[in-house]
Amino acid sequence: MASVLESLGAEVEFCRNEAVVNANSISSVEPDSNAVGKIRGGFFVIGPLFTRFGEAVVALPGGCDIGSRPIDLYIRGLGALGAVLELRAEKVQAYASNGKGLVGARFQLDYPSVGATETLMMAASLAKGNTVLSNVAQEPEVTDLAHFLTRCGASIRGAGTHELYISGRGQLYGSCYRIMPDRIEAGSFMLAAAITRSCISLSPIIPSTISCLIERLSSAGCKIVSYIDDTLEVSAIPEKRGDDLRGFDIKTGPFPGFPTDLQPQNMAFLSTCNGLSMVEESVFENRLGHVKELRKFGPRIHGCGSTALIFGKETGSSFKGSQVMAADLRSGMSLVLAGLAAEGITEVSGISHSDRGYENMEMKLQNVGANVKRYESSTKACARTSYGIA
Numbered sequence: 601m602a603s604v605l606e607s608l609g610a611e612v613e614f615c616r617n618e619a620v621v622n623a624n625s626i627s628s629v630e631p632d633s634n635a636v637g638k639i640r641g642g643f644f645v646i647g648p649l650f651t652r653f654g655e656a657v658v659a660l661p662g663g664c665d666i667g668s669r670p671i672d673l674y675i676r677g678l679g680a681l682g683a684v685l686e687l688r689a690e691k692v693q694a695y696a697s698n699g700k701g702l703v704g705a706r707f708q709l710d711y712p713s714v715g716a717t718e719t720l721m722m723a724a725s726l727a728k729g730n731t732v733l734s735n736v737a738q739e740p741e742v743t744d745l746a747h748f749l750t751r752c753g754a755s756i757r758g759a760g761t762h763e764l765y766i767s768g769r770g771q772l773y774g775s776c777y778r779i780m781p782d783r784i785e786a787g788s789f790m791l792a793a794a795i796t797r798s799c800i801s802l803s804p805i806i807p808s809t810i811s812c813l814i815e816r817l818s819s820a821g822c823k824i825v826s827y828i829d830d831t832l833e834v835s836a837i838p839e840k841r842g843d844d845l846r847g848f849d850i851k852t853g854p855f856p857g858f859p860t861d862l863q864p865q866n867m868a869f870l871s872t873c874n875g876l877s878m879v880e881e882s883v884f885e886n887r888l889g890h891v892k893e894l895r896k897f898g899p900r901i902h903g904c905g906s907t908a909l910i911f912g913k914e915t916g917s918s919f920k921g922s923q924v925m926a927a928d929l930r931s932g933m934s935l936v937l938a939g940l941a942a943e944g945i946t947e948v949s950g951i952s953h954s955d956r957g958y959e960n961m962e963m964k965l966q967n968v969g970a971n972v973k974r975y976e977s978s979t980k981a982c983a984r985t986s987y988g989i990a
């Protein structure tokens with residue numbers, strides 16, 4: 601996102617965990633298309649561009665190859681606010697039909713898309729008049745963005761429910777805001793503890809944003825406690841010899857359903873559990889690419905359409921280190937997790953996909969005791985079954 605803003609001329613400075621953005625210097629209606637194309641939220645810049653210039657040109661958004669990534673909701677939603685969007689040479693050119701700017705309207709999303717909800721909420725905050733968006737995404741990140749925009753001067757009601765009421769403002773102002781902790785990163789590290797049958801203490805974390813995973817891991821036999829508000833302890837250490845964790849079923853879905861972004865990592869974990877588990881991916885049409893790679897570690901997984909059956913650990917069997925390839929962001933993490941649970945060395949190529957979602961992944965894993973190194977074009981995750989994270 602920083603590179604998109606910079607390509608528009610904004611100044612972005614990072615200092616430790618803070619980003620300072622100066623948007624006053626935005627001087628272009630057309631961000632660098634490579635920068636926009638890389639990220640899924642490429643349309644996020646449309647609202648601010650409209651306010652300043654009355655038009656915008658952005659590249660088609662990119663993102664992981666996990667099925668078709670349509671943008672019809674963005675196009676129809678912005679259209680309802682008075683934008684005309686035309687596709688020209690792989691770029692979307694948008695201008696206001698009234699020649700001035702966006703105007704508030706009512707719009708119902710066919711599916712509670714997170715990216716479309718966030719884009720329309722930002723655009724409506726800068727449109728003239730009132731907007732009502734219904735069947736919107738209720739993900740915690742949408743609520744967090746609404747809180748941030750409100751701090752910048754926007755008027756938004758209903759965040760966290762399926763309807764948003766937005767009164768447009770001519771301008772938003774800078775403010776200082778602490779964004780919510782990354783619940784998908786936290787969930788991935790909870791699964792790192794679970795897959796290595798060890799324990800981890802995580803902070804900062806908002807347990808209510810990840811209750812789905814907490815419930816499932818607890819049902820598997822993990823002990824999960826939250827002593828202080830933003831800290832969570834996960835212990836997957838078996839209480840007695842011979843005990844082990846049990847598998848469970850999941851079906852991904854919009855919040856508060858099971859997050860699709862934790863499905864691949866969760867499947868790696870389920871492959872190490874006792875009993876049969878079923879995973880159903882219902883958000884993206886082609887998000888089981890990791891099944892083929894996970895099988896290389898030894899487990900029996902049967903994938904069919906968007907459902908996978910994981911047959912669980914066979915008595916006496918263990919994961920074997922393997923050479924595997926990550927084809928998208930979260931499957932990269934799921935293969936690293938499998939490598940941590942495996943005997944011997946695992947080499948994961950294509951790990952750069954995961955850099956988009958996990959900052960300093962190997963450093964954080966090393967800090968909790970994992971033996972992971974990054975090589976020029978791949979990451980080697982090396983682990984012994986007795987070697988976990990603590």
Ligand SMILES: CC(=O)N[C@H]1[C@@H](OP(=O)(O)OP(=O)(O)OC[C@H]2O[C@@H](n3ccc(=O)[nH]c3=O)[C@H](O)[C@@H]2O)O[C@H](CO)[C@@H](O)[C@@H]1O
Nearest residue numbers: 640670671672673674711713714715716854860861883884
């Ligand atoms: C519901 C869900 O789990 N959303 C996740 C999804 O959000 P992201 O915003 O990328 O995805 P969406 O929520 O937009 O997509 C969810 C579904 O909506 C469909 N769709 C989307 C836009 C559109 O214009 N038309 C359309 O049909 C997609 O094909 C998909 O089946 O990935 C993000 C990054 O991994 C996660 O943070 C979100 O939690």
Ligand SMILES: C=C(OP(=O)(O)O)C(=O)O
Nearest residue numbers: 640663664861929930957
């Ligand atoms: C699929 C993901 O990202 P994107 O929407 O950017 O492809 C993800 O974060 O898991």
